[in-house]
Amino acid sequence: xxxxxxxxxxxxxxxxxxxxxxxxxxxxxxxxxxxxxxxxxxxxxxxxxxxxxxxxxxxxxxxxxxxxxxxxxxxxxxxxxxxxxxxxxxxxxxxxxxxxxxxxxxxxxxxxxxxxxxxxxxxxxxxxxxxxxxxxxxxxxxxxxxxxxxxxxxxxxxxxxxxxxxxxxxxxxxxxxxxxxxxxxxxxxxxxxxxxxxxxxxxxxxxxxxxxxxxxxxxxxxxxxxxxxxxxxxxxxxxxxxxxxxxxx
Amino acid sequence: xxxxxxxxxxxxxxxxxxxxxxxxxxxxxxxxxxxxxxxxxxxxxxxxxxxxxxxxxxxxxxxxxxxxxxxxxxxxxxxxxxxxxxxxxxxxxxxxxxxxxxxxxxxxxxxxxxxxxxxxxxxxxxxxxxxxxxxxxxxxxxxxxxxxxxxxxxxxxxxxxxxxxxxxxxxxxxxxxxxxxxxxxxxxxxxxxxxxxxxxxxxxxxxxxxxxxxxxxxxxxxxxxxxxxxxxxxxxxxxxxxxxxxxxxxxxxxxxxxxxxxxxxxxxxxxxxxxxxxxxxxxxxxxxxxxxxxxxxxxxxxxxxxxxxxxxxxxxxxxxxxxxxxx
Amino acid sequence: xxxxxxxxxxxxxxxxxxxxxxxxxxxxxxxxxxxxxxxxxxxxxxxxxxxxxxxxxxxxxxxxxxxxxxxxxxxxxxxxxxxxxxxxxxxxxxxxxxxxxxxxxxxxxxxxxxxxxxxxxxxxxxxxxxxxxxxxxxxxxxxxxxxxxxxxxxxxxxxxxxxxxxxxxxxxxxxxxxxxxxxxxxxxxxxxxxxxxxxxxxxxxxxxxxxxxxxxxxxxxxxxxxxxxxxxxxxxxxxxxxxxxxxxxxxxxxxxxxxxxxxxxxxxxxxxxxxxxxxxxxxxxxxxxxxxxxxxxxxxxxxxxx
Numbered sequence: 001x002x003x004x005x006x007x008x009x010x011x012x013x014x015x016x017x018x019x020x021x022x023x024x025x026x027x028x029x030x031x032x033x034x035x036x037x038x039x040x041x042x043x044x045x046x047x048x049x050x051x052x053x054x055x056x057x058x059x060x061x062x063x064x065x066x067x068x069x070x071x072x073x074x075x076x077x078x079x080x081x082x083x084x085x086x087x088x089x090x091x092x093x094x095x096x097x098x099x100x101x102x103x104x105x106x107x108x109x110x111x112x113x114x115x116x117x118x119x120x121x122x123x124x125x126x127x128x129x130x131x132x133x134x135x136x137x138x139x140x141x142x143x144x145x146x147x148x149x150x151x152x153x154x155x156x157x158x159x160x161x162x163x164x165x166x167x168x169x170x171x172x173x174x175x176x177x178x179x180x181x182x183x184x185x186x187x188x189x190x191x192x193x194x195x196x197x198x199x200x201x202x203x204x205x206x207x208x209x210x211x212x213x214x215x216x217x218x219x220x221x222x223x224x225x226x227x228x229x230x231x232x233x234x235x236x237x238x239x240x241x242x243x244x245x246x247x248x249x
Numbered sequence: 250x251x252x253x254x255x256x257x258x259x260x261x262x263x264x265x266x267x268x269x270x271x272x273x274x275x276x277x278x279x280x281x282x283x284x285x286x287x288x289x290x291x292x293x294x295x296x297x298x299x300x301x302x303x304x305x306x307x308x309x310x311x312x313x314x315x316x317x318x319x320x321x322x323x324x325x326x327x328x329x330x331x332x333x334x335x336x337x338x339x340x341x342x343x344x345x346x347x348x349x350x351x352x353x354x355x356x357x358x359x360x361x362x363x364x365x366x367x368x369x370x371x372x373x374x375x376x377x378x379x380x381x382x383x384x385x386x387x388x389x390x391x392x393x394x395x396x397x398x399x400x401x402x403x404x405x406x407x408x409x410x411x412x413x414x415x416x417x418x419x420x421x422x423x424x425x426x427x428x429x430x431x432x433x434x435x436x437x438x439x440x441x442x443x444x445x446x447x448x449x450x451x452x453x454x455x456x457x458x459x460x461x462x463x464x465x466x467x468x469x470x471x472x473x474x475x476x477x478x479x480x481x482x483x484x485x486x487x488x489x490x491x492x493x494x495x496x497x498x499x500x501x502x503x504x505x506x507x508x509x510x511x512x513x514x515x516x517x518x519x520x521x522x523x524x525x526x527x528x529x530x531x532x533x534x535x536x537x538x539x540x541x542x543x544x545x546x547x548x549x550x551x552x553x554x555x556x557x558x559x560x561x562x563x564x565x566x567x568x569x570x571x572x573x574x575x576x
Numbered sequence: 577x578x579x580x581x582x583x584x585x586x587x588x589x590x591x592x593x594x595x596x597x598x599x600x601x602x603x604x605x606x607x608x609x610x611x612x613x614x615x616x617x618x619x620x621x622x623x624x625x626x627x628x629x630x631x632x633x634x635x636x637x638x639x640x641x642x643x644x645x646x647x648x649x650x651x652x653x654x655x656x657x658x659x660x661x662x663x664x665x666x667x668x669x670x671x672x673x674x675x676x677x678x679x680x681x682x683x684x685x686x687x688x689x690x691x692x693x694x695x696x697x698x699x700x701x702x703x704x705x706x707x708x709x710x711x712x713x714x715x716x717x718x719x720x721x722x723x724x725x726x727x728x729x730x731x732x733x734x735x736x737x738x739x740x741x742x743x744x745x746x747x748x749x750x751x752x753x754x755x756x757x758x759x760x761x762x763x764x765x766x767x768x769x770x771x772x773x774x775x776x777x778x779x780x781x782x783x784x785x786x787x788x789x790x791x792x793x794x795x796x797x798x799x800x801x802x803x804x805x806x807x808x809x810x811x812x813x814x815x816x817x818x819x820x821x822x823x824x825x826x827x828x829x830x831x832x833x834x835x836x837x838x839x840x841x842x843x844x845x846x847x848x849x850x851x852x853x854x855x856x857x858x859x860x861x862x863x864x865x866x867x868x869x870x871x872x873x874x875x876x877x878x879x880x881x882x
Binding site: 052054073074075076078079083084086090091092093094095099100102103104106107108110111112113114115116117118119120122125161164165 | 440441443444445446447448449451452455456458459460461462463464465466469470473
């Protein structure tokens with residue numbers, strides 16, 4: 001079996017008496033979409049923050065591309081090629097769409113400390129940014145302000161920024177959040193395309209999307225991964241049905 | 250051309266026409282007034298990079314204004330008494346040359362901004378405001394209690410420093426020099442804003458977590474912005490000292506920090522020519538209201554209060570008409 | 577160096593620290609409850625001092641003067657809260673800084689207009705004017721000792737107010753969540769006015785107490801305000817306990833630094849150089865203290881928020 005791109009091993013994190021992550025182990029393999037599901041308060045956000053480098057685990061280890069990154073910060077992990085999208089769109093709302101994706105291109109090239117040339121006129125940055133907009137279908141909106149976009153367009157812009165990083169792995173935090181049926185469908189199609197570029201760790205509430213996209217699914221309940229398996233196995237698993245699907249299905 | 254660009258041109262032209270008119274009308278005082286406004290504008294252009302583009306509410310830019318001023322004062326005072334500044338480990342002499350003084354002033358301010366910024370940027374929000382204010386106050390008290398360069402009384406410089414090919418004692422020639430520097434610093438600010446650095450800095454103000462997620466450290470962006478900002482304000486300090494031929498601890502005072510901030514806000518935060526409009530308006534008010542009442546600060550305070558509470562885009566924002574586009 | 581002199585300097589440091597606490601506690605309370613950074617707090621300090629000086633001159637009573645300082649500062653606080661400050665709670669820090677900077681200009685120039693540019697004097701009442709002999713034979717001005725006492729009593733009172741009373745519960749709830757307080761049926765805007773006036777009253781009292789030692793003049797508030805900021809940064813924004821510890825720390829560091837540093841430099845420098853280096857460094861000492869604490873704990877000794 002191929003070496004996992006991203007591996008979380010025995011990660012624990014407590015806040016006071018609350019165990020937000022309780023010996024969590026999961027991995028992301030090349031070419032797959034691995035969905036992480038779980039009810040609200042299961043510790044998904046805490047886990048994402050630890051994977052991205054925003055929180056340091058109390059115990060355990062996180063490896064990315066075969067390297068132990070547990071002690072590295074968000075910035076360093078991003079520069080290694082870990083691209084995340086945010087549950088609540090984190091965009092420069094006063095700036096144009098193209099400027100938002102250019103930011104990703106600048107970050108990917110390590111070019112934030114260039115002072116002389118205009119970012120918009122830099123051919124390399126611009127090409128990379130335009131390609132990402134093209135791929136998510138936002139090329140027409142490039143001169144609009146991010147703040148004026150519809151909710152669905154913002155979700156797509158989030159993905160476009162991640163794309164400009166030429167990532168080795170995507171970490172997507174509820175990309176379907178707040179999207180209607182047609183929006184979800186479009187996003188599902190986009191993620192299926194992206195999977196060819198880099199594997200995706202997908203945190204998602206939308207079960208239809210999860211079941212149609214995921215190669216594997218892990219279920220997080222009260223900070224613990226209670227089960228990992230294929231979509232079919234998840235559907236069949238009694239404990240999962242009780243703990244999680246029972247509320248939803 | 251956008252309305253703001255037209256307005257910028259008018260401001261730049263007006264800033265040139267007024268002193269030229271004063272020169273022809275033989276009103277040297279008005280030329281000096283315009284020079285003062287241009288120097289304040291430079292200080293504001295500096296602060297605007299931190300405040301407008303970076304969202305860093307520094308209430309301590311008097312630190313850099315003062316350091317620029319004392320760089321001029323110290324170098325020129327050694328030159329006028331023919332005593333070396335430093336004999337060991339190598340000889341450093343004073344100077345009366347403006348370009349050298351400017352470079353020293355900018356380097357010293359840049360270093361101070363890096364040190365103050367490195368500490369202050371570990372915090373944010375209200376802490377940042379209080380800490381920048383406190384560091385400026387520290388330099389203020391240091392300047393007061395360090396007797397070598399005049400202490401509390403300040404340090405007079407008897408003859409204005411020189412610039413190759415110009416007679417800097419002639420008000421209009423000195424103005425021309427300051428005006429050129431003002432345009433140069435505005436050009437720098439424009440360049441910074443459009444460069445990848447400005448793009449990232451601007452994003453870091455709005456969504457720092459996003460900037461981190463694309464592999465850029467907001468802290469380093471802000472520190473660099475703070476240093477550039479302090480450097481430009483330091484240059485303004487050196488020019489201000491040369492205008493008055495006098496340096497004193499007052500350049501470090503909290504009022505100075507507040508006033509530099511007022512130039513930026515009156516003009517319009519993050520507008521390229523905002524500080525120019527703000528400084529011009531401030532000087533005009535000082536001149537006009539100061540003539541009416543000794544207590545003109547009351548009116549300035551009331552006006553500022555109105556701008557903050559009701560007219561948030563400043564002069565450029567109101568005249569340019571469009572919604573404030575920060576960055 | 578005699579021990580007597582050192583004890584005297586420590587007491588001076590305490591006295592300085594206590595007046596800083598009176599100023600800083602109101603500032604930190606207002607920040608903690610309303611999230612407002614108020615530069616005009618120093619003006620309220622000044623209002624207190626002027627009210628005390630004017631009242632003492634008119635009536636000759638020091639007690640009345642202190643009462644006037646509290647009343648005038650609280651009234652000024654309530655007026656600016658209702659007129660200006662409450663429009664700023666929802667604004668960002670930049671707007672708060674600018675608007676309260678504007679208030680400083682108005683207060684300072686307005687006071688100069690009313691009272692002129694010359695300093696006023698507020699004299700210590702005869703009963704408190706002399707020295708008192710402490711255990712160990714140390715003689716120390718009674719007035720300064722009383723100031724320390726008043727400050728500590730108020731610190732205790734504030735602690736009891738916040739932990740034991742209904743108002744305190746509301747204040748603490750207000751720090752936690754505005755909506756909860758509103759849901760409890762507390763008139764939130766009145767609560768804010770009361771808290772603001774309380775902070776103002778403390779600053780006004782501090783102004784009067786200090787005014788009797790120094791002179792009463794326009795601009796006396798801002799240096800104290802900036803020191804109060806240093807205190808808050810050290811103690812942690814929003815923490816009353818932090819502001820007490822920070823204030824005492826700043827008061828002692830500053831006083832003892834000025835007292836000890838020149839002597840320290842005299843050990844290896846000639847006299848005049850040591851005095852100038854020593855006093856220049858002493859003037860920077862509390863900021864060095866602040867920077868050190870900042871490196872160690874960016875949110876201050878008792879600060880919780882990031």
